[in-house]
Amino acid sequence: MMRTGLLWYDNGSAELQLQLSQAAKRYRERFGAEPNVCYVHPATLPGGDQRIGNILVRASSRVMQHYLWLGQEQLTAEPARV
Numbered sequence: 586m587m588r589t590g591l592l593w594y595d596n597g598s599a600e601l602q603l604q605l606s607q608a609a610k611r612y613r614e615r616f617g618a619e620p621n622v623c624y625v626h627p628a629t630l631p632g633g634d635q636r637i638g639n640i641l642v643r644a645s646s647r648v649m650q651h652y653l654w655l656g657q658e659q660l661t662a663e664p665a666r667v
Contacts, residue, residue: 587622590654591611591612591654592652593608593653593654593655594651594652595607595651595653601629602637604653605623605642605653605655608655609623609655612655618657619657620656621640621641622640622655622657623655624647625642625645625654626644626645626650626651627645627646629650630644
């Protein structure tokens with residue numbers, strides 16, 4: 586669960602990697618920490634979740650198109666199957 590985040594708007598003129606890089610830079614300036622998760626509109630990630638650098642990019646229908654929601658989240662591995 587993300588408790589503090591940064592909502593970043595980009596009109597979609599740049600590739601996701603560049604948008605994420607710019608947004609992560611602003612996040613570091615503002616919070617003094619590295620983001621590890623970013624939520625984007627599902628249309629931005631038609632192939633599903635992906636990792637860009639150290640940031641896990643996930644699709645969420647709660648995020649409007651052209652927005653990135655960055656933050657820090659306790660990322661857990663999938664539970665072991667027994």
